[in-house]
Amino acid sequence: MGAQDRLSAVFAALADPTRREILSRLRKGPATVGELAEPFEMSRPAVSQHLRVLENAGLIERTATAQWRTCTLRTEPLDDVADWIDHHRGLWNERFDLLDERLRDLKGRPGNG
Amino acid sequence: MGAQDRLSAVFAALADPTRREILSRLRKGPATVGELAEPFEMSRPAVSQHLRVLENAGLIERTATAQWRTCTLRTEPLDDVADWIDHHRGLWNERFDLLDERLRDLKGRPGNG
DNA sequence: AGCTTAATTAAGGAGTTACTTACATGGGCG
DNA sequence: CGCCCATGTAAGTAACTCCTTAATTAAGCT
Numbered sequence: 001m002g003a004q005d006r007l008s009a010v011f012a013a014l015a016d017p018t019r020r021e022i023l024s025r026l027r028k029g030p031a032t033v034g035e036l037a038e039p040f041e042m043s044r045p046a047v048s049q050h051l052r053v054l055e056n057a058g059l060i061e062r063t064a065t066a067q068w069r070t071c072t073l074r075t076e077p078l079d080d081v082a083d084w085i086d087h088h089r090g091l092w093n094e095r096f097d098l099l100d101e102r103l104r105d106l107k108g109r110p111g112n113g
Numbered sequence: 114m115g116a117q118d119r120l121s122a123v124f125a126a127l128a129d130p131t132r133r134e135i136l137s138r139l140r141k142g143p144a145t146v147g148e149l150a151e152p153f154e155m156s157r158p159a160v161s162q163h164l165r166v167l168e169n170a171g172l173i174e175r176t177a178t179a180q181w182r183t184c185t186l187r188t189e190p191l192d193d194v195a196d197w198i199d200h201h202r203g204l205w206n207e208r209f210d211l212l213d214e215r216l217r218d219l220k221g222r223p224g225n226g
Numbered sequence: 227a228g229c230t231t232a233a234t235t236a237a238g239g240a241g242t243t244a245c246t247t248a249c250a251t252g253g254g255c256g
Numbered sequence: 257c258g259c260c261c262a263t264g265t266a267a268g269t270a271a272c273t274c275c276t277t278a279a280t281t282a283a284g285c286t
Contacts, residue, residue, distance in 0.1 A: 005130060007130075007133075008133075011124050011125075012125070014124045015121050015124035015128055016121065016243095016244085017117065017118060018244095023201055027201060027203075032263090034262065034263085043246065043247080045245085045263090045264075045265080046244070046246080048264060048265090049243090050244085053243095064263095066252095066253060066262090067252065067253045067254075067261065067262045067263070068262065069262080073201075075203065078198050078201060078202045081194075081198055082195065082198050082199065085195050085198065088137070088140060088188065089188045089191045090188065145232080146233060147232065147233080155274090155276090156277080157233070158233085158234075158235085159275055162275085163274090165234095177282095179232090179283055180232045180233070180283045181231095181233085182232080182233065182234090
């Protein structure tokens, strides 16, 4: 596939059930590679490679504490994906503009922040 | 990759710039394979294969009129993608619940479509 | 029927993905 | 130092992706 651009890399990263499960698990908080690998029947190197794909897509961040690599979820790339999806669902003209307008309205009034 | 489940198939289909461009073009309305292939430098069979991937993912529908195959955009699969993305962005607890509540409020009142 | 147009199918090749097992790295501890 | 632990890297393989060219199907035209 060769994921040239950023958006393709993120979509490709999300196109695998194992990687999506890993991200779901990371929603509950950071975890080590061992913890992430536990629910899967595949080898640790296989999980490592999945984590590299997620890291390259910007979806996780890895920090080294002693010999444990802690993985943390990064949701920024999902914003681009959401924009693309919503745009192609037609939400920008039909429904989302109205919602966003309403939200700005709510935020603009005092006592709502 | 092997796209086992539906969601993986949709993500995989969207992980290619050519296919995303095809979908973008289809937003303006249905088009034939020839029209869709025109802006690309690749061969027609290549485009046909991209269209098959999109069709398998449920993102387009093909109807045969004479010898022209008209492709139409189907946005239903994007709903599942949007749900997954929004869920993992944490929007369901922070912001989206509020928005949806407001929307229901607007819809519930008469004179709002 | 024969030719053109529109599109798909068939066959194949270069590159990638997703896994495997075996080995290497590097920190904590006796 | 020597050993274990948590992880990463290397090398190899089966299956898949994305593209190609050549042949095929199917509809309309003369």
